[in-house]
Amino acid sequence: MENYLDLRNDNNYTKLEQAGKMIREGGLVLFPTETVYGIGANGLNEKAVKKIYEAKGRASDNPLILHIANFEMLPQIAQNISDIEKKLMKAFWPGPFTIILNRTKIVPDIVTAGLETVGIRMPSGIIAQKLIEYANVPIAAPSANISGRPSGTNLEDIYEELKDKMDFIINGGNTEVGLESTVVRVINGVPHILRPGKITAEDIENVVGTVEIDEHILHKTGEGQKILSPGMKYRHYAPNAKCILVFSKENNKLISKIKELSSEYKNPLIIAKNENLERLKGVQTIGMGNSLEEISKNIFTILRKVDNYHPDIVIIEGVEKEGLGLAIMNRLIRACEYNYIEIE
Ligand code: TXA
Ligand code: MG
Numbered sequence: 001m002e003n004y005l006d007l008r009n010d011n012n013y014t015k016l017e018q019a020g021k022m023i024r025e026g027g028l029v030l031f032p033t034e035t036v037y038g039i040g041a042n043g044l045n046e047k048a049v050k051k052i053y054e055a056k057g058r059a060s061d062n063p064l065i066l067h068i069a070n071f072e073m074l075p076q077i078a079q080n081i082s083d084i085e086k087k088l089m090k091a092f093w094p095g096p097f098t099i100i101l102n103r104t105k106i107v108p109d110i111v112t113a114g115l116e117t118v119g120i121r122m123p124s125g126i127i128a129q130k131l132i133e134y135a136n137v138p139i140a141a142p143s144a145n146i147s148g149r150p151s152g153t154n155l156e157d158i159y160e161e162l163k164d165k166m167d168f169i170i171n172g173g174n175t176e177v178g179l180e181s182t183v184v185r186v187i188n189g190v191p192h193i194l195r196p197g198k199i200t201a202e203d204i205e206n207v208v209g210t211v212e213i214d215e216h217i218l219h220k221t222g223e224g225q226k227i228l229s230p231g232m233k234y235r236h237y238a239p240n241a242k243c244i245l246v247f248s249k250e251n252n253k254l255i256s257k258i259k260e261l262s263s264e265y266k267n268p269l270i271i272a273k274n275e276n277l278e279r280l281k282g283v284q285t286i287g288m289g290n291s292l293e294e295i296s297k298n299i300f301t302i303l304r305k306v307d308n309y310h311p312d313i314v315i316i317e318g319v320e321k322e323g324l325g326l327a328i329m330n331r332l333i334r335a336c337e338y339n340y341i342e343i344e
Contacts, residue, residue, distance in 0.1 A: 003168040013130040020134020022168045023048075028055060030144055030162060032172030034125035035096045035181050035197070036151040036300070037158060038067070038141030039166070043077075046108040049140050053110070055165040058147045062230045063112045064140040065098050065119040065181075069132035077138055078120060079104050084208050085186050091207045094124035096177050096198040100185035111140050113230060121181055127172045143180055150237045150300035150335075153178045157304050178297035179327050183229060193217065194229035196327040198296070217330050218321065220338050237335040239306040239314060241269070245329075245336040247318030248343040255279050257343055258315050269311035271302055276317065284309055288317070292324040299328065303335055318342070 003022070005015055019029050026048040029040045039055055041048040043066045053060060066077055071089075074081075078101035088099060103118035112118050120138075123129060132139050143151035144158050152158030155171045163169065182197035184204065191204050192212045204211040214228060221233045244261060248254040255276060262268035262283050270280055273295075274287035286302055289295050306314055316332055318340070319325040333340055 003166075004171070005169070006171045007127055008171055008173040013126065016127065016130045016170070017134050019168045019170060020131055020136070023131070023135035023139060024137055027167030028052065028165065029131065029168040029170065030155075030158075030166045031128060031131050031141075031170045032125060032155075032175055033067075033123040033128040033141075034176045035123070035179060036153050036175055036177075037144035037155070038128070038139075039144050039162070040067070040131070040135075040139040040141040042135065043067075043111055043138040043140035044106060044108065045137075046110050049108060049110045051165075052140060052142060055162065056142060056145070056147045058142065059230075059234065060110075061113045062234065063115055063119060064142050065121050066107070066111065066138040067128065067132055067141055068120060068122050068138050069129050070122070073132075073138055074120070075104075077104055077107050077118060078102060082186060082189070084189055084191065087208055088184065088186070088191060088204065089122075092182075092199050092203070093122040094129065095122070096124070096179075096181040097121065098181045098183045098195075100183065100194070117185070119183060125172070125176070127170060131170070148235050148238070150303045150331075151180055153297065153300050157301055174297065176297075178300065179324075179331060182327070185228060187212075192228065194232065196330050198324060198327065200323045200326070202323060213326070217326065218333055235334075235337070237300070237303055237331050238337055239303055239335065241306055241311045241314050243306075243314040243316060243336040243339060245316045245318050245332050245340045246343070247320075247329075247341075249320070250343075251276070253343050254317065257341065258317065261315050262313070265311075265313040267309075267311050268313045268315060269306060269309045270315045270317075271306075272317040284311070292319060292328060295319065295328055296324060299331060 182199040183195035
């Protein structure tokens, strides 16, 4: 294919010049970041950004993040930045951290879904950085997936669903983190985590002393409730099959519960830590890795595979809701549409 660039074993990033030009001229570019793949467009071009919403089938009230390559790109799109916000950016950029700031007039309404704030991130992934530099404009980019599907963490997972809608595709292999960035908004001087990610509550607390975790991270949005991050209210990551998330701090109890649940179904599928698979023999299983880092990297690819097994139930092992575990549980609770059992 003409507009395909494979950078998996190639560090000649000058090849990204053409992709950068494509962005600047209004095209859509599928590209890797250190978190997940993104569908990028010129963030200052309303028409180009509109194509992102069309390609994803995304609700028009769900705003996009602008990606920048350096601090010089910031004043153009954000204003009235507080000292705490500056401190956070300095600590976590470049990296998997998005901050919600007051926008400037130049940011098109379509990017922010009409809000007066704009989400901004400086990615650490080298391909993303070079792409933004070549484009020389902020890149608006949501996660690369059709809305509602798990985000793409490697090109194979998303190629079929997105290939016909992209003007340029960049293959960078597997993404490093595997979960989308932490989204933070500072309210009255206190950072609020609206979406958990690799940058944890503890990380933020260590920099500015306080942090709040938005209640919607693990709980369903009530009818008519005001929501700080529109993305939190949408069905996300869920396979077609019914899923249940199960967690206990005691592994024996967890295994018994998983076995008990699976015995009630004809064709159960269990997603569990590799170290537990031996004890779950006799039913179909998928190992998700052992460490939180491994689980983060693997979980979206696994969620995409689930329906191939045609299970009548999917039972997923949960993790402790701390550190990176909170981000994993946020995605899994959504995948299970809030079907969650925790055993003391
Ligand atoms: O890691 C990531 O953040 C990836 C990569 C591609 O950078 N991008 C990503 O974008 O996950 P997206 O669009 O899938 O998720 C952005 C989230 C959504 O939940 C959205 O509602 C929220 O950020 N968001 C964006 N702008 C916002 C704003 N002004 N106020 C509140 N929430 C905002
Ligand atoms: Mg997304």
